[in-house]
Amino acid sequence: MPSQQRASMAEPRRACPQARVQVCVRLRPCSQGDPCIRGLNSRSLEIINWRNKKETMQYQFDTFYGDKATQHDIYTGSVQPVLRHLLEGQNASVLAYGPTGAGKTHTMLGSPEQPGMVPRALRDVLQMTREASCLPEGEEWSYSVSMSYLEIYQEKVLDLLEPSHQDLPIREDRDRNILIPGLTERELGSFGDFERYFLPASCNRTMASTRLNDRSSRSHAVLLVRVAQAQRVPPYRRRVAKLCLIDLAGSEDNRRTGNRGLQLKESSAINASLHVLSKVVDALNQGLPRVPYRDSKLTRLLQDSLGGSAHSVIIANIAPEQHFYLDTLSTLNFAAKSKQVVNRPFTQETLPAPAVRKRPSEDPAAGGEGVSPGAKRPHEDESPEAEPLSSLLPLEQLDPGLVQRLLGLEQLEKQQGGGGRRLPLLNTPRRERVALLRQLEETRSELQKLKEKQKELEAAALLDKARRPKPLQHSKAPSRPCKQAVVLPLQQVQTPLGKEAMPKGGEEILVVQKVGQVEGSGAENEAPAWELTLRPDLLARSRKNIVALLNEGSTKELRTLHRIGDKKARLIMAWRQLHGPFTQVEDLEKVEGMTAKHVASFLKANLLSSLGSLSPPAPASPRAPQ
Secondary structure, eight states: OOTTOOOEEEOOOEEOOOEEOEEEEEEOOOOSSOOSEEEOSSSEEEEEOSSOTTOEEEEEOSEEEOTTOOHHHHIIIIIHHHHGGGGGTOEEEEEEEOBTTSSHHHHHTBOSSSBOHHHHHHHHHHHHHHHHHHSGGGTTEEEEEEEEEEEEETTEEEESSSOOSOOOOOEEOTTOOEEOTTOOOEEESSHHHHHHHHHHHHHTSOEEOOSSOSSEEOSEEEEEEEEEEEESSTTOOEEEEEEEEEEOOOBOOHHHHTOOTHHHHHHHHHHHHHHHHHHHHHHHHHTOSOOOGGGSHHHHHTTTTSSSSEEEEEEEEEOOSGGGHHHHHHHHHHHHHHTTOEEOOEEOOEEEOOOOOOOOOOOTTTTOTTOOTTSOOTTSSSOGGGSOHHHHSOGGGSOHHHHHHHHHHHHHHHHTTOTTSOOOOTTOOHHHHHHHHHHHHHHHHHHHHHHHHHHHHHHHHHHHHHHSOOOOSSOOSOOOOOOOEEEOTTOOOOOOOOSSOOOOTTOOOOEEEEEOOOOSGGGSSOOOOEEEEEOHHHHHHHHHHHHHHHHHOOHHHHTTSTTOOHHHHHHHHHHHHHHOOOSSGGGGGGSTTOOHHHHHHHHHHHTTGGGGGSOOOOOOOOOOOO
């Protein structure tokens, strides 16, 4: 790796204590009839048991917000506390869940009089970055905030900032961070910038009217806020944190919503993705080896938020009316399962990779510059393991992730005064440590095999050079051309013909090889120049034979030609039926998929082989012996 090139290197992750998903429940005010649910205190509620209406079932969550709670109460009580982790380089996530008509969109977006969680969170994030840059210790850091906005509509990821019908892919980098290539990202310098981008984008979200709601969300909306920190002074650390604000579409009972046609298809896609979300929570709680994140675009995008690296908050919205009973009960059961999910947030900082200097080459015969004969060379009495491992490996040929981790470990060892001893792997988890050691062992083994292969090739080259005949050095006679050598059709070696000799009857000269001059002072180290030529009449007959085969041959016969497979044979047959016979071999360029380069290669490969199928020539008149 050149010393001028600076590559980012990931430090070992600074893991934080496990963070359980925080779950709060918000009860919407009752619009008609008697409610089927009521709150007991700030954390508990009870709902009528549908099996026995004289009994109730109790649920307990991190926080319960009754129908009198305001947007400010929910934000300061559950959402605002997780935002501080963004400046520590850790992810955060806020997710609104519940049935259609329970108030999810109102909770996340709110109104001009009562702003929701999204505008309040963006205002505070921008304020936190401004305040952090004004602190004495914040002068060495620069902060930037950007946003992206998307919706998941019928299992398609669509950009809302720049709307199009393109389904964007969801990818995962080597650090297991979820990202979406091609998603529009806008820099935010102030809250006014956020309003200028977000308000028009919100109008692009898919909405529709149902029996339960005049403006029902037909897609899951996800706002991604990226907070980046860069250190202006050495060691130039960099942190990137992500805030996900998610407004889920509500689960729907099509019998009550009256969905038909397109809305029925949208409802099916919404319910299917929410079902996969429930399966993911169950798999995490049961500790199953496979969590079905990839079964849905929604769960794939929420991989960081549930069982991942984020501080997550779920706001479960419920409705108190009797006709919402089953939806409310299902939402409470999902919320009760979700509060058992455990995330593992961590802070990951990136540093510029240390420069790796190339070692100066030393001449063993000269004894090395600046080293006395009796002086001991560096690493002279040390084992190969004592040298830095990065100096023994071809870093430019290895995986960049492995190189970054290797250089990071060497730097940590150097800071602890490890010297040339074997690298201590510190507190690396056992599974990663074993995998790293195995990969290093395989790399050493492969390098040893390459060295042995190189020695074999060098030995073979020396042996081949020794076997080559050397030109006469004492001869000063003028060089003269060698006689011509001919190759006959039956591969029989005949006596070379003289300049005036002619072939006998029935024998045809196919290839003439002319040997260049190899003697003389000016060509002592030059290899013979061989020129392959074909007799003009045989060349014309060979091309004529190829054209005849192209015009009259079947598909099976065409496949006997070199460079012609089954597909090209069928294309030649089709072209012949549409346009008539070929007049010359170059007409193949008109066939689909055939270029001038392909035709030249085809002609070169078939000229000699087609001579064997030529009809035998008429016998020549007997020639008098000479």
